[in-house]
Amino acid sequence: MFRSPLALFRTLAIAEAVSWTLLITGLILRATVDLPIAVTIGGGIHGFVFLSYGATAVLVAKNQRWHPVPTVVAIASAIVPYATIPTEIWLHRSGRLRGSWRLEAGPDPRDGAWHDPLMRALLRRPWILAVLVAVLVVAIFVALLIVGPPGGRD
Numbered sequence: 001m002f003r004s005p006l007a008l009f010r011t012l013a014i015a016e017a018v019s020w021t022l023l024i025t026g027l028i029l030r031a032t033v034d035l036p037i038a039v040t041i042g043g044g045i046h047g048f049v050f051l052s053y054g055a056t057a058v059l060v061a062k063n064q065r066w067h068p069v070p071t072v073v074a075i076a077s078a079i080v081p082y083a084t085i086p087t088e089i090w091l092h093r094s095g096r097l098r099g100s101w102r103l104e105a106g107p108d109p110r111d112g113a114w115h116d117p118l119m120r121a122l123l124r125r126p127w128i129l130a131v132l133v134a135v136l137v138v139a140i141f142v143a144l145l146i147v148g149p150p151g152g153r154d
Contacts, residue, residue: 002126005060006097009074012049012056013084019049020081047144051137053078059133062119063102065110070096 002008019042026042029035054075061071070091077087091097101123105111122129 004097004100005063006092008056009060009091009097010088012053013088015049016053016078016084017082019046022046024081043149048137048141050078051140052133053084055133055137060097062115063123064096064099065108066096070094 002011022042023039023046024042026038026040029038057071057074057078060066061074066074074087074091077083088097102111103120103124105116105120110116122132
């Protein structure tokens with residue numbers, strides 16, 4: 001399914017936009033029909049997808065050898081509702097999502113970083129990578145739930 005960085009990034013960019021819709025719908029339902037559980041559900045889904053998108057942006061940025069500016073823009077776009085879609089379009093049109101996963105070391109000196117062999121090994125085993133990323137995202141999500149919602153508890 002995610003045979004390329006483009007496919008993975010596009011999927012998570014769209015999922016992040018959908019999760020914004022769920023959160024905004026929850027906020028509207030809470031304000032209009034006094035249904036606070038809608039924000040809890042929409043916010044929880046949005047939070048999980050937000051973290052997943054951020055992890056995906058970092059993985060794709062590393063694989064594609066992005067400079068810091070596109071990486072920061074990609075991650076920060078999740079903060080603004082629906083901004084992941086135009087960001088994905090920009091990254092795609094500028095060629096930053098072109099190519100495949102770097103499964104083998106190439107002649108580029110940037111392939112020699114200490115973490116590159118580990119990244120390539122995990123990219124060759126996508127299910128293990130997916131489980132590790134999911135565990136990381138769940139751990140961060142749970143930690144944030146323990147800390148509490150933005151703005152504190154009522």
